[in-house]
Amino acid sequence: MVQVNENYLKLKAGYLFPEIAKRVKLYSQSDKSSNLIKLGIGDVTEPLPKACRDAMAKALNDMGTSQGFRGYGPEQGYSWLREKISEHDFFSRGCEILPEEIFVSDGSKCDSSNILDILGKDNSIAVTDPVYPVYVDSNVMTGRTGDVLEDGTYQGLKYLAINEDNNFLPELPKSKVDILYLCFPNNPTGATITKEELKKWVDYAIKNKSLILFDAAYEAFIQDKDIPHSIYEIEGAKECAIEFRSFSKNAGFTGTRCAYTVVPKNLLGFSSKNEKIELWSLWNRRQSTKFNGVSYIVQRGAEAVYSLEGKKEVRGLIDFYMENAAIMKNKLQTAGYKVYGGDNAPYIWIKVPDQMTSWDFFDFLLQKVSVVGTPGSGFGLSGEGYFRLSAFNSRSNVIDAMERIITI
Numbered sequence: 001m002v003q004v005n006e007n008y009l010k011l012k013a014g015y016l017f018p019e020i021a022k023r024v025k026l027y028s029q030s031d032k033s034s035n036l037i038k039l040g041i042g043d044v045t046e047p048l049p050k051a052c053r054d055a056m057a058k059a060l061n062d063m064g065t066s067q068g069f070r071g072y073g074p075e076q077g078y079s080w081l082r083e084k085i086s087e088h089d090f091f092s093r094g095c096e097i098l099p100e101e102i103f104v105s106d107g108s109k110c111d112s113s114n115i116l117d118i119l120g121k122d123n124s125i126a127v128t129d130p131v132y133p134v135y136v137d138s139n140v141m142t143g144r145t146g147d148v149l150e151d152g153t154y155q156g157l158k159y160l161a162i163n164e165d166n167n168f169l170p171e172l173p174k175s176k177v178d179i180l181y182l183c184f185p186n187n188p189t190g191a192t193i194t195k196e197e198l199k200k201w202v203d204y205a206i207k208n209k210s211l212i213l214f215d216a217a218y219e220a221f222i223q224d225k226d227i228p229h230s231i232y233e234i235e236g237a238k239e240c241a242i243e244f245r246s247f248s249k250n251a252g253f254t255g256t257r258c259a260y261t262v263v264p265k266n267l268l269g270f271s272s273k274n275e276k277i278e279l280w281s282l283w284n285r286r287q288s289t290k291f292n293g294v295s296y297i298v299q300r301g302a303e304a305v306y307s308l309e310g311k312k313e314v315r316g317l318i319d320f321y322m323e324n325a326a327i328m329k330n331k332l333q334t335a336g337y338k339v340y341g342g343d344n345a346p347y348i349w350i351k352v353p354d355q356m357t358s359w360d361f362f363d364f365l366l367q368k369v370s371v372v373g374t375p376g377s378g379f380g381l382s383g384e385g386y387f388r389l390s391a392f393n394s395r396s397n398v399i400d401a402m403e404r405i406i407t408i
């Protein structure tokens, strides 16, 4: 008889997005439904940069010639892409991240859950609350938590609240935690962390021999000079942090698929006998065994992100979405809403008015003005009373949605 992985049975039924879909469908079938605008999605909307498309078209042609054809590539990614990443994303910011410390992959979502393959089962783990659900669910699936509790949290996970009271910056855990997930600029709150604040986390991790899993998927949206784009801008981070980066949100690769993970050479874990083990070697082994690399064509597309043309186009995309965010923030503030995020991230985090819950506000916007967003409570207990709007949309949809919201 086939036994299933019972950890999957602990998962809260994928509640958030199916529930949104259900309510939207019901509303669309009602007679008062009008033109829906969806500001709930965490997916980009603008077309791929021409520099990337041209590079991929050329790569596809290469593949049609006997000299240019490529079969399996290196599991870690082609060296020409890893060298560009090392130079443009790290050395240019004073971070000494070498090409061999960069592992090219098909996504940060998979990397941030696959990383658990090389980490022991008995580590204590902390996530922020609200949180990107992937971090939590991948720990549940691999048996690193207990059961789900009535309030929707999992036994055995440590939740670090981020809310108005702490300015959306989690407090350092009072006790020792082995693995810490941090995402800045943050999804869903749009909050950022300064170098000074991030230094405290690095110091904590070094002192406690902990590992920080740093998700920088939104670094390209940073506008302020003193906000770090990489955790490796902080002294000591190479001894305690793995960083996840993606081409999804900067270059619009959500459907094209390319990302990378940085595992520094001198980053150590420990065996049960207290031997020092290089995490790099384990991840290299994991990727070589379980992964066969990203397609040559897509890696050429990612490489073009670092060309002069590519950089200009990516800047244009970021500016476009950030202009959306600015319009949204401005209109909502004028209408009297308390609004966070949106300055260095494509997400607006609204404080829900009048003692409504996040779901009350969801229904309110849907029924009154046909605008769909994401209830904050779907990202965790501390997200209750907040609401996420995404700046990934067309300009006309953003303006139209804001005009509607300010009239109610």
Ligand SMILES: *Cc1c(COP(=O)(O)O)cnc(C)c1O
Binding pocket: 042, 106, 107, 108, 109, 110, 132, 183, 187, 215, 217, 245, 246, 247, 248, 249, 254, 258, 259
């Ligand atoms: C969108 C997003 C990513 C990117 O995931 P990919 O699999 O690379 O598309 C990573 N982390 C967070 C928090 C995100 O919102």
